Amino acid sequence: MIRFRLPILVLALALLAGCGFHLRNKIALPADLGPVRVTSSSNSYSALVTSLSRGLQAAGGTLAAQIGDEGAVAASGTRVATLRVVSERWGDLPIAVDQFGRSQEYTLRYAVVFVFKHADGTDLVPQQVVELSRDYVSQPDNATGTTTEREVLADELRREMAASILRRIDGVVRSGQVNAAP
Numbered sequence: 412m413i414r415f416r417l418p419i420l421v422l423a424l425a426l427l428a429g430c431g432f433h434l435r436n437k438i439a440l441p442a443d444l445g446p447v448r449v450t451s452s453s454n455s456y457s458a459l460v461t462s463l464s465r466g467l468q469a470a471g472g473t474l475a476a477q478i479g480d481e482g483a484v485a486a487s488g489t490r491v492a493t494l495r496v497v498s499e500r501w502g503d504l505p506i507a508v509d510q511f512g513r514s515q516e517y518t519l520r521y522a523v524v525f526v527f528k529h530a531d532g533t534d535l536v537p538q539q540v541v542e543l544s545r546d547y548v549s550q551p552d553n554a555t556g557t558t559t560e561r562e563v564l565a566d567e568l569r570r571e572m573a574a575s576i577l578r579r580i581d582g583v584v585r586s587g588q589v590n591a592a593p
Contacts, residue, residue, distance in 0.1 A: 438470035438581040444492050445530055448475035451496040458566075459496060459523065462573035467494070470577070490530030494580075497524040497538065501565070506546065519561060520544045521568040525576055536583050541575050543568050 449464045451457045464474055475491045500522045505514035521543050527536035545564045 438466070438577050439584045440467070440470050440472050440580070441535070441584055444472065444535075445490060446473045446475040447492045447494055449494045449496075451499070453496075453499055457496065457499065458569050459499060459573060462570060463494060463496075463576060466573055466577045470581075492528060492530050492535065494527045494576075495525065497526060499523050503561075515550065516546060516548050518544050518546050519564050519568065521565070521572060523572055523576070527580055536580050539579070541572060541579070543571055543575065 447467055449460050449467065451460045454460075468474060500520075502520040502522075504518045504520060505516070506518050507514070507516035509515050522540060523542075524538060524540050525536075526534065526538040529535050545568060547560055547564055549560075
């Protein structure tokens with residue numbers, strides 16, 4: 412029995428080593444980025460802004476709020492890069508109906524337009540759109556739990572949206588497409 416375990420273990424390790432799986436590295440930010448302010452055109456207390464701020468902090472970025480408010484930052488002469496959420500859009504689209512024409516299944520869509528600018532106003536990541544969607548079932552004759560399911564999906568989409576935006580920033584930085592700030 413022991414004779415068979417060692418070759419199987421070695422074979423399993425060889426297969427795992429050769430599969431190409433690698434853990435994702437920490438998100439890369441430009442070294443000369445400086446403090447970052449995350450803003451939203453629509454809502455300054457957005458859950459997406461909070462998630463993006465936490466993600467940038469985890470990546471080693473300094474948030475402008477950590478070194479003072481907007482007036483203090485400007486007064487100290489510190490230039491602040493800006494990750495701005497231009498717009499957030501939610502939508503429910505019915506994708507299935509029952510024999511009575513009532514919607515039973517929906518697609519919850521979440522689209523965000525964002526731009527990331529250096530402190531001097533040049534684009535680090537040009538304005539772009541990220542769109543995510545999830546399907547959910549809503550029984551028209553039994554609506555118990557439907558709003559809760561939609562809220563859970565909305566929270567999940569916000570977390571995924573923040574991760575997706577941060578991955579886009581990471582992709583631009585790692586690809587070398589970053590224009591160095593003067």
